[in-house]
Amino acid sequence: MAFQAYQGEGWLLTKAEQLINWGRSRSPWPFPYGTACCGIELMAALASSYDMARFGAERVGFSPRQCDVLIEAGTITKKMVPILKTIYDQMAEPKWVIAVGACACTGGVFRTYSTQQGIGSIIPVDVYIPGCPPRPEGILYALLKLLDKIQEDHPLYKKRQEVAEALEATK
Amino acid sequence: MSLKERVLNCLKDDVIAVTEHRGDLSVEVPREKIVSVLTRLKDDPDTSFDFLSDLFGVDNLDLYKKKKKPKKKAEGEEEKVEEDKGPPPPRFEVIYLLLSLKTNERLQVKIRVPEDDMTVDTVTCIWKAADWPEREAFDMFGFKFKGHYNLRRLLMWDEFEDHPLRKDYPLEGKGEVRHLKYE
Numbered sequence: 001m002a003f004q005a006y007q008g009e010g011w012l013l014t015k016a017e018q019l020i021n022w023g024r025s026r027s028p029w030p031f032p033y034g035t036a037c038c039g040i041e042l043m044a045a046l047a048s049s050y051d052m053a054r055f056g057a058e059r060v061g062f063s064p065r066q067c068d069v070l071i072e073a074g075t076i077t078k079k080m081v082p083i084l085k086t087i088y089d090q091m092a093e094p095k096w097v098i099a100v101g102a103c104a105c106t107g108g109v110f111r112t113y114s115t116q117q118g119i120g121s122i123i124p125v126d127v128y129i130p131g132c133p134p135r136p137e138g139i140l141y142a143l144l145k146l147l148d149k150i151q152e153d154h155p156l157y158k159k160r161q162e163v164a165e166a167l168e169a170t171k
Numbered sequence: 172m173s174l175k176e177r178v179l180n181c182l183k184d185d186v187i188a189v190t191e192h193r194g195d196l197s198v199e200v201p202r203e204k205i206v207s208v209l210t211r212l213k214d215d216p217d218t219s220f221d222f223l224s225d226l227f228g229v230d231n232l233d234l235y236k237k238k239k240k241p242k243k244k245a246e247g248e249e250e251k252v253e254e255d256k257g258p259p260p261p262r263f264e265v266i267y268l269l270l271s272l273k274t275n276e277r278l279q280v281k282i283r284v285p286e287d288d289m290t291v292d293t294v295t296c297i298w299k300a301a302d303w304p305e306r307e308a309f310d311m312f313g314f315k316f317k318g319h320y321n322l323r324r325l326l327m328w329d330e331f332e333d334h335p336l337r338k339d340y341p342l343e344g345k346g347e348v349r350h351l352k353y354e
């Protein structure tokens with residue numbers, strides 16, 4: 001656990017970063033962006049038999065402004081690229097991206113004029129899941145990997161760096 | 172009367188070629204008369220092809236090129252001179268698949284379109300259903316459907332410049348990218 005409890009009246013000692021990471025990693029609200037058959041597997045992972053809500057991904061949001069994890073499940077055509085980019089830009093920080101399936105990772109079997117060869121060149125991706133399509137266990141495993149990544153994050157340190165950079169830029 | 176006789180009776184002189192393959196009848200007609208031909212096939216009570224199932228383009232870029240096959244010659248055999256079959260037919264085709272809801276018969280109507288003049292009269296005045304198939308054929312092959320009320324690209328984005336289903340377009344594209352534009 002990220003904090004230590006002392007006997008007695010009851011108070012906690014913890015580091016602010018660990019407290020923030022604890023909160024973030026226990027409520028990753030996913031944004032389902034299903035564009036192909038991987039979306040069906042994503043639905044199965046969210047539904048009751050696999051139940052992604054066990055790991056905190058309880059509330060599936062359909063507004064990018066209220067979500068933390070963009071789960072991109074499916075093929076992205078070149079016509080779709082600006083829409084994906086807009087949705088990613090609309091999400092508030094902090095935000096993470098999971099690329100589900102071969103198409104989202106590399107373009108998959110669709111090595112053609114109309115298909116984007118992997119979404120990694122458009123938006124930063126945190127976890128890639130291979131498979132065509134991956135099983136719901138794969139999606140759950142990716143979510144757990146993402147939670148590990150969130151817990152090793154340094155949100156305050158990053159914030160301080162951002163502020164320092166902004167100050168540097170104004171000088 | 173068989174379907175072939177009825178169709179020939181309906182179209183009379185406008186038929187360039189008729190082929191039948193495994194029970195499927197196919198008729199080639201002149202490009203300029205496509206609207207009149209389809210209207211007659213629809214209105215004639217003998218044929219009554221009142222339903223357009225599909226409309227699409229075909230690119231025959233390499234089909235009519237002479238094949239270079241080094242034939243093994245048996246000794247003493249004289250070299251055969253290939254017959255001159257005249258100039259090859261125009262490169263593109265537009266194919267209309269018709270269905271008669273009354274008799275449940277199908278017919279394929281074909282027109283040929285040369286590369287230097289890609290205009291074809293629209294059939295949206297006969298069937299509303301030709302709207303999107305014509306837009307798709309324009310998008311993929313570049314046919315200019317004269318009289319179509321909204322001839323924009325259907326599958327590719329508006330700024331795309333090529334026609335990707337043509338045989339001389341590379342499979343992986345020419346590096347076209349759609350850019351994000353804020354208004």
